[in-house]
Amino acid sequence: MNRAMIALLAGALLAGCQETRLSDVKPVPAQPSPAQAKAQRLEAENADLAQRLTQARQECAALETRLAQSGTDAQALRTELQAAKADSARQKELLAALDPARVQAQLTEAQTKSQAADEQSRKWEIQKAQLEKDLLRQERELAVLRAELARRDAEVARLQAAARTPAVKPAPVKPATPKPAPAPVATRPAPGPAGPAIRGEIIQARADMARASVGSAAGVKQGDKLPIYRGQQLVGYLHVAEVTTKESAGFIVDRKLEAKVGDQVVVPLK
The missing domain is CATH 1.20.5 (Single alpha-helices involved in coiled-coils or other helix-helix interfaces)
Structure with a gap:
């Protein structure tokens, strides 16, 4: 029995050693062919190029963002520059306006325009x-x-x-006895020169021409110079150019005042 057990144990040990040797043996990897190696190299290069392309695109996007920001900054600077130029122009105008020579020239021009x-x-x-x-x-x-x-x-x-009236023999007419012409009725005496006179008044006045309420019935004739009074003050003389029975008109000469409607016109009695 002991020998049989020993033999079994020896056989088991031998089998275990063989299994251990077989498991320790590693397979040798197969070498790739040249085409496979080239394909693998190209795939690696493509992956690297794709990575570099992605990075370049990211850099371009960043540059575009910076460019847009630069454009905004440039526009702001241009706006500030225009505002500064406008302020400078206003300051120059103010300085020019404070120039005494220019102020005097403007004053002289204004006076000339006023005189004109x-x-x-x-x-x-x-x-x-x-x-x-x-x-x-x-x-x-x-x-x-x-x-x-x-x-x-x-x-x-x-x-x-x-x-239209048929001719008839006129009846003898007795000569009428001529009646004396009525004396001109003088207006109520008004202030003016002393002495007998007929007084009328200005009924129309315009510039240096006037019309009076006395005419040939009061003895006025063309060429007369009738004094015009306002109270005791002499206004001027009416140089008669036109005469009707009750009115006369002409030019005002030797004028002292502006003739007005209601001023007294004196016709001295001769």
Whole structure:
């Protein structure tokens, strides 16, 4: 029995040793072919290039971001520069405005313009006065023409009436005794020169022309110079250029004051 057990143990030990030797043996790796090696090398290079491309793209994106920021900063700097230039221009204008020579030149120019405006205003006043004279003259001429037209119309009407009336022998008319003409009625005495006179008043005044309420019935004739008074103060003289029965018109000469409606016109009795 002992021998059999020993033999079994020896066989087991021998089998274990053989198994250990077989497990310790490692397989030898197979060597790749040249094409496989080249493919592996190309794959490695492609991976490296892809990594470098990704990195380059990231760097480009970063550069674009920095470029955009630089553009924004440049625009802000340009805005600040324009504002600085505008401030500089305003300061130069203020300095120029404070220049005494320029201020004096501007003052002289303003005075020249003011004088020119005054001169133009005087010219307009002269033109206005001349136009008023022309208007008054035309009004007088129109009044004369109207009176002449009325006289002629009356004459035509009289002739037409005479033509329609049958001719009859006129009855003898007893000569009428001429009646003395009524003396002109003088207005209420007003302040003015002493002595007998007929007084009227200015009924229309414009510039240096006027119309008075006294005419040929009061002894006024063309060419007379009638004094005009306002109270005790002499206004001037009415140089008569046109006369009707109850009115006269002309130019104011030797004027002391501006003639107004209501001023007294004196016709001295001769």
